[in-house]
Amino acid sequence: MIKIAMVEDDLELADVLTQYLKQYNIEVTNYEEPFLALSSLKIEKYDLIILDLTLPGMDGLDVCKEIVKNFNIPIIISSARSDITDKVTALQLGADDYLPKPYDPRELEVRIKTILRRFNHNNEDIKEEKTKLFNLDTDKKEITKEGKYIKLTAAEYEVLSLMIKREGFVISREDIFENSDLLNSDYENSGSLAVIINRIRHKIEDNPKEPKYLHTIRGMGYKFTNE
CATH class of the missing domain: 1.10.10.10 (Winged helix-like DNA-binding domain superfamily/Winged helix DNA-binding domain)
Known part of the structure; x- marks a missing residue:
């Protein structure tokens, strides 16, 4: 089971994505509040984060910066913002992908698995290097x-x-x-x-x-x- 933390204040969209991804053995926990999401990462283990940029109380780019700084976990930005500057900034901060809304949930499912394959492979390489005496x-x-x-x-x-x-x-x-x-x-x-x-x-x-x-x-x- 793939475990994902979603930071999304559009609860209707969050529910649609949660139900869709469930059929692909992907469990989504959504957090409407970004501060609650950041706190949960210190307790719960997730494989990937889906992050909106327009959030209450804290801008999504700042959330992205905090996640990259403190956690080793891939991030997909899911945002309706059309400004190319936001996309470039998010990727420069360390986000792994940027998916502009609206999008087909099937594309999200494919991107999740593609990123996790790459991320897990890179981690295995690092682990292999560390075990060399x-x-x-x-x-x-x-x-x-x-x-x-x-x-x-x-x-x-x-x-x-x-x-x-x-x-x-x-x-x-x-x-x-x-x-x-x-x-x-x-x-x-x-x-x-x-x-x-x-x-x-x-x-x-x-x-x-x-x-x-x-x-x-x-x-x-x-x-x-x-x-």
Whole structure:
């Protein structure tokens, strides 16, 4: 169920939209007073806000500004105002869409779901980024773990950066040598890669003997996990 807060003082319109959206599994709670709507956002969790601009006691643009400032929630402006300045200002303030009245409720339903798909996808991306323990900065040639710089030799950096770039995939010893400017056949023949892997583990693992991030896949190579 999609939960929406509507800020609309035209109660007849609010009722029509509420009944229409209900059939699409969208639950609407309407607030005629903007101050009451802002207070409710501190208590109730909504997926999206439909906001009129002409409201009693507080202009809708000011309401929009307060919502953007204090809450992470998408906003659709629903307004009869025809001034292009209002539309531009609303979008500049952070509104996600502007739907001029009158409009077909079907268009509102489509816009709601389109915005929520985009909004939820963006939030997932942000969440994914936040769960990454290791981050690679190729410009600075630096690798951090939970924001803390890891001191690496040039060879260690080359190996670990390749692992991070191919996170989740098994990388053979041959792949490592083919993609390295520093490691050559002498390293391969001498077994020095195993030494480099061991040094990296001592720098990134809580317990190098039981690695959680840099795994040896017997007979195949190595695999790196970043979570």
